[in-house]
Amino acid sequence: MGRFLSLSKPSTKLPLYACSSMAVALTSTFSPRPFFQFPRFKRNPSSLLNSIAPFSVSSQLSNATAEGGSFSGRVGFLGLGIMGTPMALNLIKAGCDVTVWNRTKSKCDQLINQGAKYQASPADVASSCDVTFAMLADPQSAVDIACGVNGAVKGMGPGKGYVDVSTVDGATSKSISESIKETGALFLEAPVSGSKKPAEDGQLIFLTAGDASLYETVAPLLNIMGKSKFYLGEVGNGAAMKLVVNMIMGSMMASFSEGLLLSEKVGLDPNVLVEVVSQGAISAPMFSLKGPSMVQGKYPTAFPLKHQQKDLRLALGLAESVSQPIPMAAAANELYKAAKSHGFSDQDFSAVVEALKANL
Numbered sequence: 001m002g003r004f005l006s007l008s009k010p011s012t013k014l015p016l017y018a019c020s021s022m023a024v025a026l027t028s029t030f031s032p033r034p035f036f037q038f039p040r041f042k043r044n045p046s047s048l049l050n051s052i053a054p055f056s057v058s059s060q061l062s063n064a065t066a067e068g069g070s071f072s073g074r075v076g077f078l079g080l081g082i083m084g085t086p087m088a089l090n091l092i093k094a095g096c097d098v099t100v101w102n103r104t105k106s107k108c109d110q111l112i113n114q115g116a117k118y119q120a121s122p123a124d125v126a127s128s129c130d131v132t133f134a135m136l137a138d139p140q141s142a143v144d145i146a147c148g149v150n151g152a153v154k155g156m157g158p159g160k161g162y163v164d165v166s167t168v169d170g171a172t173s174k175s176i177s178e179s180i181k182e183t184g185a186l187f188l189e190a191p192v193s194g195s196k197k198p199a200e201d202g203q204l205i206f207l208t209a210g211d212a213s214l215y216e217t218v219a220p221l222l223n224i225m226g227k228s229k230f231y232l233g234e235v236g237n238g239a240a241m242k243l244v245v246n247m248i249m250g251s252m253m254a255s256f257s258e259g260l261l262l263s264e265k266v267g268l269d270p271n272v273l274v275e276v277v278s279q280g281a282i283s284a285p286m287f288s289l290k291g292p293s294m295v296q297g298k299y300p301t302a303f304p305l306k307h308q309q310k311d312l313r314l315a316l317g318l319a320e321s322v323s324q325p326i327p328m329a330a331a332a333n334e335l336y337k338a339a340k341s342h343g344f345s346d347q348d349f350s351a352v353v354e355a356l357k358a359n360l
Helices: 045-050 063-067 084-093 105-113 122-128 139-147 170-181 196-201 212-225 237-265 270-278 285-295 305-321 327-341 349-357
Strands: 005-008 074-078 097-101 131-134 161-164 186-189 204-210 226-231
Touching (some): 084 097, 084 212, 097 105, 097 122, 122 131, 131 139, 139 161, 161 170, 161 212, 170 186, 170 237, 186 212, 204 212, 204 237, 212 226, 237 270, 237 305, 237 349, 285 349, 305 349, 327 349
Parallel strands (some): 161 186, 204 226
Antiparallel strands (some): 186 204
16 A cells, blocks of 8 residues: 555644635635645656655645644535534534535525535535535435546536545545546545544544545545545545454454354343453444443444445445455344345444344
8 A cells, every 4th residue: 555644633633724814824725726736746746655655744745744834725515424424513613614405405504504605516616715624425416426426526627626535446536536536626535434423523534535635635634534544546545444444343343243242142231342342452432332232232423334234245245356354344234234134224333233233
C-alpha cells in the first residue's frame, strides 16, 4: 500500500480551525483559477508518498495543512444519517458556510435551524458549493447520489472538490472518482473510522486517498470533524483500509459475544467478565462501552448491524481479489447475517449476540 502520513489534531479545538471569513491561510483560494491547483502536487499522489520518508510532513504539505489552516469556502454535505448529521453539525458550529441535502428532507431541519442552507438535489448542492462531502449508507447509494439523476456530478466542474466519506469498496470509489474527474473537479475518498459518539465529538479518524491537493485544501474541515487523518495515496487505498478495520471490528464483536454468553452459561457473571477484559491485554474501548448494555439485552444504535454485515461482505470480496483467506471474518459474517434474519438489522452491531442466543 506504500507509505502513509498520519496527521493528528490537537486535543483542543482552537479558533485557527474556524471557517470564518477572517481566515487568512487560503484567502486567495477561490480566485477564477481553480483553487485546488498547487504546483507542488503535479505528480501522482502515490508517487509523491513513495518519494518521501514517513512523517516528513512540513516539507511536503503546506503550512495550512501541517498547522491546521483555515477554510473560507462553501461546504456541501449529502446524507444526514447517524453519522452525517453530527459531522455536518460540527462544521456549522465551527462557523462553516454549509449547504445540506438528504433524501428525506425532514432530516435537514435540525441543521437548517442551526444555520445551514438547503438545496433540493445533490446536483444543486455541488453547484452551489466549493467542496461537497457525501456520507451514504452503501455503495449503491454512494453511486446514485454522485452519478444518478440529479446527482452531484451534474453540479461539479473545475475548481470544485468531492469528498466521499462513505464506506464502499475500492471499485465503487474508483468509479465515482472517474465520473467526478471527467467534469474537471477533484476527488478524495475519506471513509471514517468511528461511530455515532466520535462523530458527535469530532473524534473521527479519516482514511483518505486521491487528489493530494484536495486533501491539503480540506484538511481544516477534516480537523473539525475528526481527531486524526491518514493520507494513503491512490483512490481505493482508503476504502481498503476502512474495510480491513471494520473486518477486524466485526470479528472482535462476534468473539466477544461468544465470551459473554459462555461466561453466563457456566455460571459466571458476564458483567465481571467485561470488567476483567477491560483490565487485561485484550482491553478495547469497544468492549467496555458495549458490554454492559449487551448483558442487559439492549443495543442502542451507534453503528447499525446491517452496515457491519455489509462491510464484512465487502471485506470478503477484497480478500477474494487477492486470494487471501479470512476464515474468522467469513464465520463472523454468517453470524451477522443470522442476526439480520432475526430482525436486528437496524439495531447496533453488538446485537449480533442475539444470533448466538438463538442457538444458531
